[in-house]
Amino acid sequence: MEIRKFKNEKGFTLIEFMVASIILVIGLLALLTLYTYALVTVTFADENSIAKQKARETLESIYTARNTSQISFDMINNESNGGIFVDGAQPLTTPGGDGLVGTADDGYTEIMIMAGDDGIEGTNDDEVKTLDHFTRQIIINQSIGVSDLKSIQVIITFTTPTGLSQSYTVSSMISRYR
Secondary structure (H helix, E strand, O other): OOOOOOOOOOOOOHHHHHHHHHHHHHHHHHHHHHHHHHHHHHHHHHHHHHHHHHHHHHHHHHHHHHHOOOOOHHHOOEHHHOOOEOOOOEEOEOOOOOOOOOEOOOOOEOEEEEOOOOOOOOOOOOEEEEOOOEEEEEEEEEOOOOOOEEEEEEEEEEEOOOOOEEEEEEEEEEEOOO
C-alpha cells in the first residue's frame, strides 16, 4: 500500500500556534477576573445584608423609644444639638441601659451567632461573627420651617478583609406625634 502526500498538506506554523496561545491566555485571564469579581460580590452581599438590617434596627429603635415615651421628642437629636445620640461614626455596639444604640451608654461590640452546618442554633458548630469592622453614624437634623419634624439618617459602613469599604444609608422623618 502506498501513502500519498499532498503538496499543500501542512501543520500549524509557529505564528498560528502563538496566536492561539495568546487567545487562550486572554480567555483564561477573563475567567479569573470574573471569578475574583464573583468572590468579592458574595462577600459584599453578606456584609451588605447585615448593614441594611442594622440600619433599619437603629431607626426602628428610635421610633419605638419615641412611641413608648421612653425619650422625649427633644432628646431625639445628636449630642452637639442637645440630644442623646453620639455625633460621628461609632463602632457597631449593643444598646446600653437606655435600650438605644448610638448613645453614650452603649455596650460592647456587637456579635452575630449563626447556625452552623447542622442548621440548628445553639450547638457546637455555630459560627460567631464579631461586627468590629462596622461603624454606625446617626445624623439628626431639624426640618426647616417645621418644628415638629426631624430627619434621621443612619449610615452603616463596613470594610471587607480586602480593604474595600462600602456604606448603606437609610433615611426617614420623625414627628413629635405618634
